[in-house]
Amino acid sequence: MRIGELAARSGTSTRSLRYYEEQGVLASRRTANGHREYDESDLRLVREIRGLLSIGFGLAETRPFVDCLRAGNASGDACPASIDVYRRKLAEVEQCLDRLTSVRDHLRNQLAIADERGERGSGCPC
Amino acid sequence: MRIGELAARSGTSTRSLRYYEEQGVLASRRTANGHREYDESDLRLVREIRGLLSIGFGLAETRPFVDCLRAGNASGDACPASIDVYRRKLAEVEQCLDRLTSVRDHLRNQLAIADERGERGSGCPC
């Protein structure tokens, strides 16, 4: 299939697919007229990439998964390199969760305090 | 005080202060020679801005707080407009927390599955 069909079937854009190729995470054969030619396995690769991106992975981080699939594995995370990325990402996510959680608590506190102020009628002369 | 001192005392850079001014969240008087002149109240404004930025607010979102302080309130969140921003931000943060939490769970699952695979010795021929 050509790039338009791959884009449609993978729910992305031709621009993105060319970008993935430019970044070295997706390869393509070329037909005689220079058009990119893909097959079903490429569709799986793109779906893997898209799934990871949507979860918050960077494009570069998807490479081990793609390589793993290309190596013939049934799933992209069957390789140690992919697992390492999982682990790093999990650590990142957990750290981010901690930060966000404390931000949330802080916001709730401020809102609670503001509510008290509001009920007592003191405050903003704006 | 001039911009250098304000930057030092607020723990930021002169570049940032000029940027805040450019974006309309921080004002400045000018001395005869064109230099920016600040006072202690500006220091409080900048500290408010920095605090909010560090929590994940966008610069534009800090404006109500700054306006509130400039209106003579003891704290930047004494005004309804600030409270609204708090509420919007809280909603954003909670949504983000939900997403991240499910991502975290997903990652944990994948890692657990991978561990099983690893122990059984099946998998990656890379």
Added chain:
DNA sequence: GCTGGACCTGACGCCGATGTCAAGGCATAC
């Protein structure tokens, strides 16, 4: 008068994934 430091404005760079426009090639349908 010179040097150095702090200030000024203006403008480009970054990061990351993608939109979008431009200008052209090739093929299919009429």
Added chain:
DNA sequence: GTATGCCTTGACATCGGCGTCAGGTCCAGC
């Protein structure tokens, strides 16, 4: 032959908060 549509490469735009460089001004100390 021409219209249409998909393909090609290349390159600029986006968003946000800054870093950083360039080139020039102003003032204090010597």
